[in-house]
Amino acid sequence: MPTFHTRRLVEFSDTDMAGIVHFSNFFRFMEAAEHAYLRACGLSVLGGWEGETITFPRVSATCDYVKPARFEETLDIEVTVEHIGRTSVRYAFTFRRQGEEIARGKLTTVLCRMRPDHALEAMPFPEALRQRLERGPADEGA
Amino acid sequence: MPTFHTRRLVEFSDTDMAGIVHFSNFFRFMEAAEHAYLRACGLSVLGGWEGETITFPRVSATCDYVKPARFEETLDIEVTVEHIGRTSVRYAFTFRRQGEEIARGKLTTVLCRMRPDHALEAMPFPEALRQRLERGPADEGA
Amino acid sequence: MPTFHTRRLVEFSDTDMAGIVHFSNFFRFMEAAEHAYLRACGLSVLGGWEGETITFPRVSATCDYVKPARFEETLDIEVTVEHIGRTSVRYAFTFRRQGEEIARGKLTTVLCRMRPDHALEAMPFPEALRQRLERGPADEGA
């Protein structure tokens, strides 16, 4: 399964009165890294696939906090596609600052088609979409 | 023009590394107070009016910061409908902590109908809606 | 172990373009509910205990999303102190809307003293503090 790297500069508004990145923001960071991965695969979290609008709502999110991150630090975020099920994708993320682990987390998302009434309906992965996610970004493959 | 009061407890995630409420959050607080005002008038910021979906996107927002606000402080927010134009409403907000002024701001919003394609279109205030906003909440009128 | 209930109205700024509460905000909601629990126990997440400044940084956070939550819905949040270890507390949260489960999550926090240089140091629970957390709010006991 492919691995992908992206970076993020900690902003002032990411911090809290403890002087560190507020723990909830790591979930925003994971989501943005997931979307960067999808873009690198030529996809979008809210995109089109064979005439349908598809999206990936989350069903589960976890994060373990190892060290605090601070304002103006640059975090390296490693994104790994850990598992692709019939309708779901699980990503694992590792946050590092100059090689040192800061946090690690997971997001499980479900592939959904958007129906004309905007309701979401889980759908099995089309084979070509699954392959696109499994193969990963063209320029980071083996 | 009516005046309305609501209160808000500062949460940990509202603060930043300076130990105070991040300045951008006062805009979230103003919007929540505006929506509490609309609810008190029997309206919603995204509601229905005579068969149409109406909403109030913002065109301008300002805030002046007088004193910092901190975690677990309770802020009193005074909402005043300052001006209702042909299609717009301007609200003024004053934040106080035990009577002491913390900040004051303004939001200007425009009444829009949502078209079937979800695009927004400014619309003149129906007279009954204007009166509802001008009169204010039933239980806080003069 | 005690159970505590608090409520929260979903605000416009809690939502995302999918029209639902952004998943990261459930972590803000859990933290605010934890702090409401601590206040109900006569404590604060950043408080004093026998001359020391104590605080509870988080080491782990998880959430499972069952149904989406939307603007102006009121969520009931049930807080349960699930486990108190030597230095840590684990809370479980269930979000419900009119009895229907929306999400459930956990936060694990560690009791720390703040040293004079503002660094944090894990400390074993003083017996009286443990009892305060185990007993829960005076007005919700069995």
Place this chain on the structure above:
Amino acid sequence: MPTFHTRRLVEFSDTDMAGIVHFSNFFRFMEAAEHAYLRACGLSVLGGWEGETITFPRVSATCDYVKPARFEETLDIEVTVEHIGRTSVRYAFTFRRQGEEIARGKLTTVLCRMRPDHALEAMPFPEALRQRLERGPADEGA
């Protein structure tokens, strides 16, 4: 006075249920652009200057919204140092998407030294610091 450009990709968590960037997030974007400007000048919003810790709390913030911005759009943010007073700096920001104006805003900040008790005290601009801000980034000067 110098002008500086930075770019920002709109993230999913920046949007609201209206499908556009939540208006409060433009203030976070302005602040991040201000900090990028300060870094480009070799400064930090929370930095050191001749042995003192200096910082720039905001006293006023405004934004006018011209067009909505949406997920995965890249915004160009132009930062202009509009005025440097005895203790204050006023920045103007213009947000554009492919040349089209999206929003414009202002932030007024005050130079403060942090006293040993962490209280903030406004201080007049040291001449060298004023010149650094007036001159702007080395690689974008006239």
